[in-house]
Amino acid sequence: MKDKNIHIQNLALELTRQCNLNCGHCSRGEAENHVMSDEIMEKLFDEITTVDCLQFIGGESSLVVDRINKLAEILTKNGTDVFSCLVFTNATNVSDEYIEALNKLKKVVKETNERKSKINVEIDYKKQVLQAETRKNLLCKSLLV
Numbered sequence: 001m002k003d004k005n006i007h008i009q010n011l012a013l014e015l016t017r018q019c020n021l022n023c024g025h026c027s028r029g030e031a032e033n034h035v036m037s038d039e040i041m042e043k044l045f046d047e048i049t050t051v052d053c054l055q056f057i058g059g060e061s062s063l064v065v066d067r068i069n070k071l072a073e074i075l076t077k078n079g080t081d082v083f084s085c086l087v088f089t090n091a092t093n094v095s096d097e098y099i100e101a102l103n104k105l106k107k108v109v110k111e112t113n114e115r116k117s118k119i120n121v122e123i124d125y126k127k128q129v130l131q132a133e134t135r136k137n138l139l140c141k142s143l144l145v
């Protein structure tokens, strides 16, 4: 039982400040070697009861798969209700571990017909147009199984 009853519509988490790209449109500034600690994640979800949409914004979440696994573990343990996820990724690093972690998180999320989880692939078209569709298809197909 939580001490407080906090409902958040859109909760944007920067799981890391790391990124393997340097897109022209990026509003996040220079990448930095920081990741969100267990303590911050635990404290955050100790106090939050429900989240309509949990978002992973840049840095690049695929570089910190262990943080996604930890988050799924915390949400399972403490009973925070999350109704959908929106994952921003550049999809250049779609490892089996990343897909597995996102699917683990998806199992914890209580989607409804009105609230579905989504992947938003960030593409710097000037640099990456040739690979963009391939990467997007790969990621989408992986998450639909």
Ligand code: SF4
Residues within 6 Å of the ligand: 019, 020, 021, 022, 023, 025, 026, 027, 028, 058, 059, 060, 089, 090, 122
């Ligand atoms: S992938 Fe996202 S966080 Fe990384 S540089 Fe591009 S826009 Fe910024």
